[in-house]
Amino acid sequence: MTRLLAAALALGLLAQQDRPTFKSTSRTVHVYATVQGKDGRLVPNLTRDDFQIFEDGKPRPISVFDNTPQKITVAVMFDMSNSMARELARIRDAAGAFVRALWPDDRARLGSFGLEVAISPLLTSDKPTLLRIIDEELWPGGPTPLWYATDLAMTSLDNEEGRRVILLFTDGEDSGFFVPGNRGEMRRHAERGGFMIYAIGLPGHGLSEDLQTLADDTGGGRFLVGQGDNLGATFAQVVEELHQQYLLGFSTDLVDGKSHSVRVKTTREGTKVRARQSYVAVDGTIR
Amino acid sequence: MSAVALLALLALPAAQAATRPANVVLIVDVSHSVTYGIVKRDRTLVVDAASALAAAMQAGDTARVGTFGDEITIEPAPLKDADAVRAAGARLAERIGGRSPIWDALVAAAGTLEGAGAPRGIIVLTDGRSTGNRIGFADAVDQLKRAGIPVFVVSLDKSDRPIPDPGARLEQLAAATGGTCLFVDRPALPAAIKRSVSSLRQVSATAQPRRNNY
Numbered sequence A: 001m002t003r004l005l006a007a008a009l010a011l012g013l014l015a016q017q018d019r020p021t022f023k024s025t026s027r028t029v030h031v032y033a034t035v036q037g038k039d040g041r042l043v044p045n046l047t048r049d050d051f052q053i054f055e056d057g058k059p060r061p062i063s064v065f066d067n068t069p070q071k072i073t074v075a076v077m078f079d080m081s082n083s084m085a086r087e088l089a090r091i092r093d094a095a096g097a098f099v100r101a102l103w104p105d106d107r108a109r110l111g112s113f114g115l116e117v118a119i120s121p122l123l124t125s126d127k128p129t130l131l132r133i134i135d136e137e138l139w140p141g142g143p144t145p146l147w148y149a150t151d152l153a154m155t156s157l158d159n160e161e162g163r164r165v166i167l168l169f170t171d172g173e174d175s176g177f178f179v180p181g182n183r184g185e186m187r188r189h190a191e192r193g194g195f196m197i198y199a200i201g202l203p204g205h206g207l208s209e210d211l212q213t214l215a216d217d218t219g220g221g222r223f224l225v226g227q228g229d230n231l232g233a234t235f236a237q238v239v240e241e242l243h244q245q246y247l248l249g250f251s252t253d254l255v256d257g258k259s260h261s262v263r264v265k266t267t268r269e270g271t272k273v274r275a276r277q278s279y280v281a282v283d284g285t286i287r
Numbered sequence B: 001m002s003a004v005a006l007l008a009l010l011a012l013p014a015a016q017a018a019t020r021p022a023n024v025v026l027i028v029d030v031s032h033s034v035t036y037g038i039v040k041r042d043r044t045l046v047v048d049a050a051s052a053l054a055a056a057m058q059a060g061d062t063a064r065v066g067t068f069g070d071e072i073t074i075e076p077a078p079l080k081d082a083d084a085v086r087a088a089g090a091r092l093a094e095r096i097g098g099r100s101p102i103w104d105a106l107v108a109a110a111g112t113l114e115g116a117g118a119p120r121g122i123i124v125l126t127d128g129r130s131t132g133n134r135i136g137f138a139d140a141v142d143q144l145k146r147a148g149i150p151v152f153v154v155s156l157d158k159s160d161r162p163i164p165d166p167g168a169r170l171e172q173l174a175a176a177t178g179g180t181c182l183f184v185d186r187p188a189l190p191a192a193i194k195r196s197v198s199s200l201r202q203v204s205a206t207a208q209p210r211r212n213n214y
Helices: A002-018 A082-101 A127-136 A146-157 A183-193 A209-217 A231-243 B003-019 B032-038 B045-056 B082-091 B102-112 B137-147 B166-177 B186-206
Strands: A022-036 A051-055 A058-060 A064-066 A073-079 A107-113 A117-119 A165-170 A196-201 A222-224 A246-254 A259-266 A272-274 A278-280 B023-029 B062-068 B072-074 B120-126 B151-155 B181-183
Touching: A022 A051, A022 A259, A051 A246, A058 A246, A073 A082, A073 A146, A082 A107, A082 A127, A082 A165, A082 A231, A107 A127, A107 A146, A117 A146, A146 A165, A146 A183, A183 A209, A183 A278, A196 A209, A196 A231, A209 A222, A222 A231, A246 A259, A259 A272, B023 B045, B023 B102, B023 B186, B045 B062, B045 B082, B045 B120, B045 B186, B062 B082, B062 B102, B072 B102, B102 B120, B102 B137, B120 B186, B137 B166, B151 B166, B151 B186, B166 B181, B181 B186
Parallel strands: A073 A107, A073 A165, A165 A196, A196 A222, B023 B062, B023 B120, B120 B151, B151 B181
Antiparallel strands: A022 A246, A022 A272, A051 A058, A051 A259, A064 A246, A107 A117, A259 A278, B062 B072
16 A cells, blocks of 8 residues: 555656646747848838747737837957957957947947957946947957857846847857857857847858857847958948847746747738747746 | 255155165966966966065065956055065966956056055056956056056067057056066066066155055
8 A cells, every 4th residue: 555655656746747837927038020121121110010929830929019229238249369460450440330330328348359258347338438448458369269258248248138139240260268168058048048149250261150040040140241341331230220120029938948939920021030039938037 | 054965965865765665566467368378378477476576575565466367356465574475476376367457457456555655666467468447548547647656567478569569558558657668578577577676666766655546
């Protein structure tokens, strides 16, 4: 009898463990969407009814919609590896154009990777401070510790609210670091934190496939700039795009700690949407 | 009063100051660009620098030792004997890597000299590749000048004037505050620190302590 009772209890426990975990409190998954027309221009005048959201392939009602300009919280990381030395003046000019394009409520943190992975302790709207950092704190030389730098940039924004953007400017693939970056962990960090990754690449190695995929998966963007192209205009374009994004949201009851797919579509013909392609259903606030 | 006596009287403050105990802060850049880059994985940099300072100390001198990388750490109390300075260097030896907040570290170091009489000054060991600062170069120089604290730079970057040149700002810093700037190889580090301490005694001999505003 005792054995039977023990077996029954054990089965009961197993059954409990097999059950998916649900909590009654539904939470919101926020999705920032960039919509472009066939000509690549941003499409700013869509309404809630123009959008559809799918969670794991199933349509979900849109519970949040906002098409007003969204302020930016961004960490920008400049690749300062050896190969970028000859581009330094161009990079400084472009970084200045980026800072000047920011709106008063936007906040930016600047950093670089090469001999060091260094990120400013200042997350600020103050443009003279940002321009001072560009002037004083970019030093070419060293390897390309891309993943370590990306992870550090995300960590620097972990405690910030709202949309969090990482903008990477690089001409190459990750070449490790004294403390090697972990690409897998960095990707999980991006998904769990709901970070949007943008990448601007220079000719040379261009943008690695991994980085392109990361930008696509997180709903960010990627730009490859030609040798004669205006780099500053590309940085300013990123700022404009970020201000023109739609904030959408849907409710979920899932708390299983797993990754779930997200897909955003518009019913407007000839448009293309970029948005995060997954989220992690963690217990607590979903980023 | 004879002319000779007058001259002797005028010379007295400088002569007295030259023999007065010095108050020195040594701060060492342990960022990646220094400890992993120009000097590969240099775990003994702080120890060697502190030992060189200890060897240059005279009776009555006080010294503090600090490092800057991802954190700025400076011994809170002034150390009065050479063994204590060496021990402080040993305690900081494992702190290597990270960014290079040179200007923040200089201002923090200047703060520890508040109230200390001349001769006093900061010896900074760095490659000049400043990153991750809260304050900018101009603000730091301005604060150091107002506080009347000379900075003696020992730069481990002897590379041939790269573009941009981190050494240029270090030279400006030294010139603006009344210090010196030496560019040396790693083996010449102890001699450069000794020379900086000697310069500090001389340069500060005529300087009057000023009120710090931190």
